[in-house]
Amino acid sequence: MKKYILFFVSAIVASFGFTACDTETDEPAGGTAVEKLAGHWEVEVDVMEVTADGDTIHGGDIYGYGTFDFWTYNTSSNSSSQIWVDDMGNFWTVKAKCSCNTSNLTITGEDVLNVYTETDLPEDDPNYMEPETCKITGKIFPGAGHNLHGKPNDSICIDMVYDTDPTTIYRYAGSRYTGFYE
Numbered sequence: 001m002k003k004y005i006l007f008f009v010s011a012i013v014a015s016f017g018f019t020a021c022d023t024e025t026d027e028p029a030g031g032t033a034v035e036k037l038a039g040h041w042e043v044e045v046d047v048m049e050v051t052a053d054g055d056t057i058h059g060g061d062i063y064g065y066g067t068f069d070f071w072t073y074n075t076s077s078n079s080s081s082q083i084w085v086d087d088m089g090n091f092w093t094v095k096a097k098c099s100c101n102t103s104n105l106t107i108t109g110e111d112v113l114n115v116y117t118e119t120d121l122p123e124d125d126p127n128y129m130e131p132e133t134c135k136i137t138g139k140i141f142p143g144a145g146h147n148l149h150g151k152p153n154d155s156i157c158i159d160m161v162y163d164t165d166p167t168t169i170y171r172y173a174g175s176r177y178t179g180f181y182e
Contacts, residue, residue, distance in 0.1 A: 033080035034073075036102055037140055041070040041156050043174030045091055050167050065091055070172055072107070072156070083107060085136065085158060089116070092170065094160065098136050107138040107158060114162075135161045138172075145175035153178065 032038060044067050047059040068090040075082045075097060083100040085107065087093065093116045098109035117132040138158030145155030154176040159169050 032074040033078045034083045034100055034102060036142075037083055037100055037105060037107065038073045039071070039154070039156075040177040041072070041172075041174050042067050042177050043070040043156065043172045044068075046171040046173065048169040048171060050169060056169065063091075067174065069177070070156075070174065085138070087172070091172075092160070092162070094134065094162075096134060096136060105140040105142070107136060107140075109134070109136040111163075112136055130164075133163045147175065147178045148180055 044061055045063075045065060047062050049057045049059060051057065069088055070090070071084075071086045071088060073084050073086070075084060080102055081099060082097055084095065084097055086095040093114075095115045096109060096112040097115075098107050098112055100107045111133045112135070114132040114134055117129045119127075119129055119131075121128045136158060138156065141155045141157070143152040143154065145153040147153045155174065156176075157171065157173045159171050161169055
């Protein structure tokens, strides 16, 4: 009986061996069109007030949020000229599709819709939110930041000005998430 069980188990293992190396696709593995700009970031927000004279007053993290997750990622069309920026509801609750340039690693947008404020509700509904737009300018700096262990890491700096708060610049700045903690 042991001989038959051993033969049966060996046959099953061998059948997995024949199918494990089948090619599922002829497409080579690769990244997205905005792979140099896309990522999971750990950022802090510096709230900067712009005075009537045009001076900027840095307020720092006045709301006490500290470091939080921020994402940049490709659009569903995988366009090399558009990218999503998303704070995942961690700060302002902003998600906006912006223009980008993969050669100089910049992210820009003028009057970009914050899709988290987009709604199909009628204006007289108590849950209705006025759609919000923002101006976004940002850049990725390869190797300009450092992780917790002092190794070079990409950094990000994105300024956002919301139409609902036009005299304030919200600067999201930080470095690429590595998964390492102290």
